[in-house]
Amino acid sequence: xHRLNVxxxxxxxxxxxxxxxxxxLRVAGFGFPETLNEFDxxxxxxxxxxxxxxxxxxxxxxxxxxxxxxxxxxxxxxPGKTEPNVFRVLFLGDSFTLGSTVERNDLFVDxxxxxxxxxxxxxxxxxxxxxxxxxxxxxxxxxxxxxxxEPDLVVLLPYENDLYWCAHxxxxxxxxxxxxxxxxxxxxxxxxxxxxxALAKSAILRFLGGLKGSGAGPHRFTxxxxxxxxxxxxxxxxxxxxxxxxxxxxxAEARAKGSLLALHRAVDEAGAELVVVPIPSQSAVDEEFAxxxxxxxxxxxxxxxxxxxxxxxxxxxxxxxxxxxxxVREPLRDAVAAGERLxxxxxxxxxxxGNRVLxxxxxxxxxxxxxxxxxxxxxxxxxLPALPHDRGLPTWVYVWLTLWIAxxxxxxxxxxxxxxxxxxxxxxxxxxxxxxxxxxxxxxxxLLPPTxxxxxxxxxxxxxxxxxxxxxGRRVGTITELLGAFTRRGHWYLMPLVVVLLTIGSLxxxxxxxxxxxxFIYTLF
Numbered sequence: 299x300h301r302l303n304v305x306x307x308x309x310x311x312x313x314x315x316x317x318x319x320x321x322x323l324r325v326a327g328f329g330f331p332e333t334l335n336e337f338d339x340x341x342x343x344x345x346x347x348x349x350x351x352x353x354x355x356x357x358x359x360x361x362x363x364x365x366x367x368x369x370x371x372x373x374x375x376x377p378g379k380t381e382p383n384v385f386r387v388l389f390l391g392d393s394f395t396l397g398s399t400v401e402r403n404d405l406f407v408d409x410x411x412x413x414x415x416x417x418x419x420x421x422x423x424x425x426x427x428x429x430x431x432x433x434x435x436x437x438x439x440x441x442x443x444x445x446x447x448e449p450d451l452v453v454l455l456p457y458e459n460d461l462y463w464c465a466h467x468x469x470x471x472x473x474x475x476x477x478x479x480x481x482x483x484x485x486x487x488x489x490x491x492x493x494x495x496a497l498a499k500s501a502i503l504r505f506l507g508g509l510k511g512s513g514a515g516p517h518r519f520t521x522x523x524x525x526x527x528x529x530x531x532x533x534x535x536x537x538x539x540x541x542x543x544x545x546x547x548x549x550a551e552a553r554a555k556g557s558l559l560a561l562h563r564a565v566d567e568a569g570a571e572l573v574v575v576p577i578p579s580q581s582a583v584d585e586e587f588a589x590x591x592x593x594x595x596x597x598x599x600x601x602x603x604x605x606x607x608x609x610x611x612x613x614x615x616x617x618x619x620x621x622x623x624x625x626v627r628e629p630l631r632d633a634v635a636a637g638e639r640l641x642x643x644x645x646x647x648x649x650x651x652g653n654r655v656l657x658x659x660x661x662x663x664x665x666x667x668x669x670x671x672x673x674x675x676x677x678x679x680x681x682l683p684a685l686p687h688d689r690g691l692p693t694w695v696y697v698w699l700t701l702w703i704a705x706x707x708x709x710x711x712x713x714x715x716x717x718x719x720x721x722x723x724x725x726x727x728x729x730x731x732x733x734x735x736x737x738x739x740x741x742x743x744x745l746l747p748p749t750x751x752x753x754x755x756x757x758x759x760x761x762x763x764x765x766x767x768x769x770x771g772r773r774v775g776t777i778t779e780l781l782g783a784f785t786r787r788g789h790w791y792l793m794p795l796v797v798v799l800l801t802i803g804s805l806x807x808x809x810x811x812x813x814x815x816x817x818f819i820y821t822l823f
Contacts, residue, residue, distance in 0.1 A: 303788025310793045311785070320500060334362060334429065337490040340442055341435050342474035344368055345428055353398050358642075358649075359693075360401045370396055371425045377446040385421040385674040388447055388570075390436040390561075391455035394577050395427025397653070399642055404650035409657040409683075416683055417676035424449065430472075432456075432463040433554050437561035438475045438483065445568040451669055452565045452572050453660070454558070458579055458608035462531035464557055465550030470517070479552035481559030519543055526597030534611075535581075535596070535603045555615045562619055573669050574623040575660065576612040577648075580641040581605035583630040622667050626659040658682050698733055702726050769808040777804065 332351045338344040349364045367374050379386060389395050389407050397405035411423035424447055426439065433456050440452065463469055467476055473488035517530040522540040533539040533547050558574070565572040581588035582605040592600050609627060616623035633640055633655045640652030648656060661682075664670050706722045713721075739758070767774060777800050784796050 303790055304785060306790035307785040307788055307793050310790050311781070311797060314794050314797050334364060339488055340475070341431075341438055342469065342472055342488055343428075343430070344439075345370070358399065360397075360399060362396075362398065369425055370402070370427065377443070377448075379448045381420075383420055385419070385451070385670065386424060386447065386449050387421065387451045387453060388424045388426055388444065388449035389453045389455065390440065391427040391577070392431045392436075392457055392460070393427070393429035394457060394647060395425060395455050396429050397425075397427070398429050399645055399647040400650055400653055404653055406648075406653040406657040406660065409654060410661060413657065413661060413680065413683055414676075416678070416680045418678050419674055419676055421670075421674055427455075430469060432460040432469070432474070433557040433561070434464050434476045435474055437477065437557045437564065440561055440568075441483075441564045444564060449565075449568065449570045450671075451664075452561075452570050453664075454561060454572065454574050455577050456554075456574070456608075456612050457577050458534050458605075459531040461534040461550050461554050461608055461611065462547070463550075464554040465546055477553055477556040477560050479556040481556045481563060483560065521596070521598060521602070523599070523602055524597045526595070528596055532596060532603075534608045535605055536598075537604060537607065551611060554611075555619075558612075558615050558621070559619055562621055571669060572621050573664065573667065574612055574616040574621055575626060575663075576609040576623075577656075578609050578627045578630060579605055580646065582609060583627055583640070584634045622669060624660065624663040624667060626656060626663070629659040630655055654682065694733060694737060698729055702729055705729070766805065766808050769811060770804055773804065773807070 334345050334349050334351055335343040336346045345364045345368045347364060347366050347368045349362075351362050353360050353362050362370060365371050365373050367377055387410075393399075395407065397407070402408045405425075407423050407425045407427075411421070414421040414423075426436075426444075426447075428435070428439075431439075433454070436454060436456075444452070463474075464476060466474070467484075467486060468474060472491050473486070475486065475488070476484050478484055518527050519530050519533065519540070519542045520527045521533070521536050522538065530543060530546075533543045534550075538544070539547055562572055581591045588605055589600055591605075592598050592603060596603060606627070609625070613623050613625060615621075630640060630652070633651075638651050638655070640648060640655060642649050665675065702722065702725060706725045709725055710716070710718060710721045770777070780800065781796065784792060789796075
C-alpha cells in the first residue's frame, strides 16, 4: 500500500506540473484556436452559420460573426436581393477577404460598401471569403451557390498560396475539390477529417511539434540553393523550384487557371461580370521586408525568388481567358514608400491601414475598367471616408486601470501603516513595469524573425527561472527535501497543495528580496 501511495504522489506531482505547463502555454498562445468552419461534402469546409469566434493576429484580437447564410456579413434571411435596381458585388477569396485579422469596419469589403453608400450609389457588397480556401473551392462555391445571390459583379481575390494548393486533393489533411486544366471538376468523394481528441488539442503537443523545427511536415521542401526546408506553397515564388516540385508546380498552375476558367463560366451563366484582383504579399510591395523574408524564412538569396510571380501569373491567366483584372500593387507600394505599415507584424494579412489602401485601389480601379455600369457610378464625389467607429483607448489601458484601483484598495486595506498617498504610486509603478514587460517585450519580439523571437523568449524565461534558483540558494535543497519527504511518505492527497505553496512561496521570497526582478516574477503570475 505504501508503494502505491508513493507512486500516486509521483504521478500527481507530474500531472500537476503538466497541467500548469498546459495552462501556461495556452495563455502564451499555443492552444488550438477555435475554428469558424465545419466539414462540407462539396467544398471541404465552410463557415458555420451563426458562429462567433475571437481571432488574433498577434497585433489585435477581433470578433468574427457569421450570419445565418454562413457569411461574414449583415444578417440575411435569404441570399437574393431585397431591393430592385441594386448593383450587387460579390467578393470571393480566402482569409484576406474574410478579414480574419480585422474588425468588419476595418475590412476593405465593408469600407467599400460604406463608401458607395456615401456616394449615393445603389450598391451593396457580399462577403463570401473563407479562410484556407484556394481558387478551386471559391469556384466550386460559386457554381453551387453564387447565382442565388444575384450578383452583378464578382470580384475574385486570390493569394499566392492558391497556386500550390490547386494541385492537391487535400489541404493539410482536409479533403477539398480540385479542377482539371480544362475547367472541369475532378470527381471525388470528400471525407470528413477525423475528430481531434482532447489529447490532440494539447498545447504541450502543439508546442513540442513547433520545437521540432519549421522544416517538419509533408508539404515542405528545400529549394535549390536554399538553406532552409520551407513550406511547399512558397514554391510559387521560385521560378525553378527544383526536381521535387518541378513537376508539381506546372500542374498546380494549370489547375489554378482551370479553376478560374470554371468560375468564369459559372459567372457568365449567372449573368454577371468577373474581375480578378490578386492580393500581393508584403514582399511584393515592400522591398526591405522582402530582403528579410528571403533570408529568414526562405533561406534564399534575393535574386533566387520573385514575390511578384504569383500576382503576375493570375493577371496572365485572366488576360488569356478574357477576364478583366486589376493590379493593386502600385498603390500599396506608394503607401509603403510613404511610411505606412500595411501588414500585421506577426501575420501576413493586411492590417486596417492595408485594408483601407486596398479599398481605395478597388474603388478607383473597378470604375476605371468599367466593371461598374454608368447608371451605378457615384452621384456625389466623396473621399475615402474616415473610420465609421471610435476606436477608443486600447484594451490594456482599461485592464491596467481596473487592476490599479482594485490592488490599491486591497493594499491600503491590508497595510494601514503605509501613507495613503504612497499606495497608488507604488501599485501603479509596479503595474506599469509589468505591462511594459508584457507589451514592450511582445512588440520587440514581433520585430524579430519568428525563430529568433521564440529563442529570445525562451532565453528570457530561462534567465528569470535561473535567477530565481540563484536567489533561493540553499532554500532549493529545503524545497527538494520537503517534496521528497511528502513523496516517500505517500501523502499523495497533499501533493497539489504542497507544490503550489512551495512554488508561489519561492517566487514571492525572491520578489521580496530583489525589487528589480520583482516585476518580472509578477509577470509570470
